[in-house]
Amino acid sequence: xxxxxxxxxxxxxxxxxxxxYDTTARRYVSVEQLRAWAAExxxxxxxxxxxxxxxxxxxxx
Numbered sequence: 001x002x003x004x005x006x007x008x009x010x011x012x013x014x015x016x017x018x019x020x021y022d023t024t025a026r027r028y029v030s031v032e033q034l035r036a037w038a039a040e041x042x043x044x045x046x047x048x049x050x051x052x053x054x055x056x057x058x059x060x061x
Contacts, residue, residue: 009043014055020046031059 011023012034022029037044038060046056 009045010037012044012046013049014046014059015049020059021049035060 012029013021013023015021020029020031020034034044034046044056045054046059047053048055
């Protein structure tokens with residue numbers, strides 16, 4: 001898995017059908033990529049695009 005460029009934090013928006021969009025890099029990412037980044041200590045947050053709820057913990061468990 002490719003490590004993202006050094007950033008303070010990553011904001012990912014979650015859309016229907018498990019689509020995850022990295023808003024800074026402007027590309028879709030997978031849950032596996034998110035888990036790898038979290039394991040590397042990268043700060044990230046996943047926000048549901050419809051209701052604005054933080055779903056980071058649900059995806060990384």
